[in-house]
Amino acid sequence: MSLRFLAVAVAAAMTAGPAFGANLLTNGGFEAAPTLPLQHEAGASGGHIQHYPAPAETAQYVPGWVLGDPSVSDLYHAPVEYWLVPPTAAEGLQYVALNWSPLGGITLYNTISQDFVLEAGATGIDFSVAMGVESGFDGSTLQVQILSGQNLVAQSGLFTHLGGNGTWSEKSWSAALAPGDYTLRLVGTGNGNAWDVLIDDVRLEQVGGAVSAVPEPASWALMVCGFMGAGAALRRRARPARSLTA
Incomplete structure (x- = not known):
C-alpha cells in the first residue's frame, strides 16, 4: 500500500457523480445566431441592433425561450455603438432588451419565460441575471416569477438597475x-424614459438532490479505505529496522 492509493481514492471521490451547478436553462446568454441579417440603426453605424417584429422571427434568436410580446423586444449584438445601451454583453456577444418604445412617457410591460425541471431531492433554486436599462433613468424594473402550471408559486422583489x-x-x-x-x-417593466429592461447571462441552478456536493456513501468508503491504507504504509516506514547481530 502506498500514498498513491490515497491520491487515487480522493480523486475518484471528488469526480464521482454528476457535474455540480449546471444551468437548468437553455440559451441563458442569448447566443444563438439568427438567420436574418443584423439591422443597423442610423447614428450607430458600427453597432449591431437587431429587431424582430414577428413571433416566428423572434424564435430564431431566443430558442428555448417564449416572449410574451415579441414585437417590443430587441436583440443586441456587440460591439454596439449606441449610447443608450451597454457596448458589450455581460456574457458572450448578445443580449436581449425585453421592452422598448420610440415614444417615451409610457409604461411598457413584457415577459420572457422558459420551462425547467427540478429533479428528485431538490429543495430549491438559485437564480441570477445580468440586468441593465436603456437610458439609465430610474423606473425600469425586473421581477422573477416561478409558476407551476398556471399557478404562481414564488416570486422575487423588484430589481432595479441604477x-x-x-x-x-x-x-x-x-x-x-x-x-x-x-x-x-x-x-420587465419600463417607465417613462427608462424604456428598456436589458437582460443577459440568465442562470438557474438546482439546490439539493443530484447537484449536492456531499459525496455519496460509496465515495466516502473509498476515501476511508485510502486513508487507512496510507496510514498503514506510513507506520511500516516509521518502524525501526531489526538488528541482525546477536
Whole structure:
C-alpha cells in the first residue's frame, strides 16, 4: 500500500457523480445566431441592433425561450455603438432588451419565460441575471416569477438597475421549491424614459438532490479505505529496522 492509493481514492471521490451547478436553462446568454441579417440603426453605424417584429422571427434568436410580446423586444449584438445601451454583453456577444418604445412617457410591460425541471431531492433554486436599462433613468424594473402550471408559486422583489448607461449589475434570488415541472418567467417593466429592461447571462441552478456536493456513501468508503491504507504504509516506514547481530 502506498500514498498513491490515497491520491487515487480522493480523486475518484471528488469526480464521482454528476457535474455540480449546471444551468437548468437553455440559451441563458442569448447566443444563438439568427438567420436574418443584423439591422443597423442610423447614428450607430458600427453597432449591431437587431429587431424582430414577428413571433416566428423572434424564435430564431431566443430558442428555448417564449416572449410574451415579441414585437417590443430587441436583440443586441456587440460591439454596439449606441449610447443608450451597454457596448458589450455581460456574457458572450448578445443580449436581449425585453421592452422598448420610440415614444417615451409610457409604461411598457413584457415577459420572457422558459420551462425547467427540478429533479428528485431538490429543495430549491438559485437564480441570477445580468440586468441593465436603456437610458439609465430610474423606473425600469425586473421581477422573477416561478409558476407551476398556471399557478404562481414564488416570486422575487423588484430589481432595479441604477448603474447608468453602458453598465450591467448582477441580480440574484433564491427560493424553496420541491421537485417537479416549473416555468421561469422574467417580467420587465419600463417607465417613462427608462424604456428598456436589458437582460443577459440568465442562470438557474438546482439546490439539493443530484447537484449536492456531499459525496455519496460509496465515495466516502473509498476515501476511508485510502486513508487507512496510507496510514498503514506510513507506520511500516516509521518502524525501526531489526538488528541482525546477536
